Amino acid sequence: MIDLRSDTVTRPTPEMRRAMTDAEVGDDVFDEDPTTQLLQREVAALLGKEAALFVPSGTMANQIALLVHARPGDEVVVSEGAHCAWYESGAAAAWAGVQCVVAGSGPMFSVDDLDAAVKPRVYYYPRTSLVALENTHNRGGGKVLPQALVVDVAARARAHGLAVHLDGARLFNAAVASGRSLRELAAPADTVSVCLSKGLGAPVGSLLAGDAARIGAAHRFRKMLGGGMRQVGVLAAAGLYALRHHSARLADDHRNASLFAERAARSASLQVLAPETNIVMVDVPGAAAERPAERLAARAKEAGVLLSVFGPRRLRAVTHLDVSSDECARAADVLVALADG
Ligand SMILES: *Cc1c(COP(=O)(O)O)cnc(C)c1O
Secondary structure, three states: OEEOOOOOOOOOOHHHHHHHHOOOOOOHHHOOOHHHHHHHHHHHHHHOOOEEEEEOOHHHHHHHHHHHHOOOOOEEEEOOOOHHHHOOOOHHHHHHOOEEEEOOOOOOOOHHHHHHHOOOOOOOOOOEEEEEEEOOEOOOOOEOOOHHHHHHHHHHHHHOOOEEEEEEOOHHHHHHHHOOOHHHHHOOOOEEEEEOOOOOOOOOOEEEEEOHHHHHHHHHHHHHOOOOOOOOHHHHHHHHHHHHHHOOOHHHHHHHHHHHHHHHOOOOOOEEOOOOOOEEEEEOOOOHHHOHHHHHHHHHHHOOEEOEEEEOOEEEEEOOOOOOHHHHHHHHHHHHHHHHO
16 A cells, blocks of 8 residues: 555654664653753754644643634634644643634735735724644644734734734744745744654654743643643654654655655646645546545555545645655556556
8 A cells, every 4th residue: 555645644664663662761740851842942952943842742732732822702813724723623622621712724824815804803893812833734734824924914913912822733844845944934933843653654653832921831732631641752763863854854754745746736627726735736637526535545445555535626635754655656647547547
C-alpha cells in the first residue's frame, strides 16, 4: 500500500525508537521529567516564546489555547475550514464554550474581513476575544499564509483588544517552504501550537508555546483535561529526535507533493491544485450527489493507493517520511489511469 491519507501515518524510525529507549525520565506531573523539560525549552526557543508545554495532541493544544484566551460565550474568529472548528469534535463549544465565526473565505482573511467579523463591545453581542489562524492551512491545501498579511491581521486584532493564536500543526512545513524562520512565523501570535506527529514523524505529541503567564495557565488546563502525563520523556525523546533530524527533510516531502501533482495533472479529467507544501488536493469530475471522490478513493485502494476523501468531489494526498518519490509518482499514475480509463 502507498499510504497518502495523512502525514500522521509514519512510524518511528529505528534511530527514533533508540532515542525513546534511552530517554532520561521522571514524573512530569511533578515537573521532574528532564527530557520533556528539554523539549519544551527547545521548542520555546525555536518559536521565540518564553515557554512551551508538551501535550498529547494538536487538538489538546488548540483547545487549551481557547481556554487560555477566551471565556464561555465568547467568539473566536477563524478562517474557512479551520481545524479547531472542523476536526475537534465540537470541543470549542463543549469545553471552552466558545462559538467560532468564519472571517472571509479561504485559508486566510483580510484586515477588512476581520473588522467585519469582530462584534461591537455592546453587552448583547458575544465578546470577540481571539483570532485563530492556521499555518499551513490543511483544508486550504497546505497553503502557507502570506506573512505580511498575518502581521497586518495580528496588528489589527491587537487594536481590537483580541489575542492571536496560531495553529501551527504544520508550521515546520511553512518554514521550509517559505524560507522564513519559525520564530518569524510565530512572532505575530500570542500562542502557537506545533505538532511533532505530522511531517516530523514522531509517534505522539504537540506543544503550545507563548509567554510564561499564558503557558502557566495552560499547564493547569492541561491537567484539567487529563493531559498531565508521567514518564512522558519517552515520547518527548521521539519529539526531540524528530526536531533535530526530520525538520530539513520536509523539503523532500514538498518535492514529492509537486511530483505527485504534476503527474496527476496529466489526467484529462482530474483537477489538481498546485501544492505549496506536502498536501495536494485533487478534484474529481461528476455530480456531487454521486460522491465521485469516495468512489475513486475506493478504486484507488483496490489498486494499492490510499487517499483521504475531503468532500464529495475532493481527494487529499499528503506526502511524508514513509513514502518515496517513486511511490508518489506511481500513486499519481494509478489515480490517472483510474480516473481517465
Ligand atoms: C492535525 C492537525 C491538528 C491537531 O491534530 P491532532 O490529531 O489532534 O494532533 C491541529 N491543526 C491542524 C491544522 C492539523 O492539521
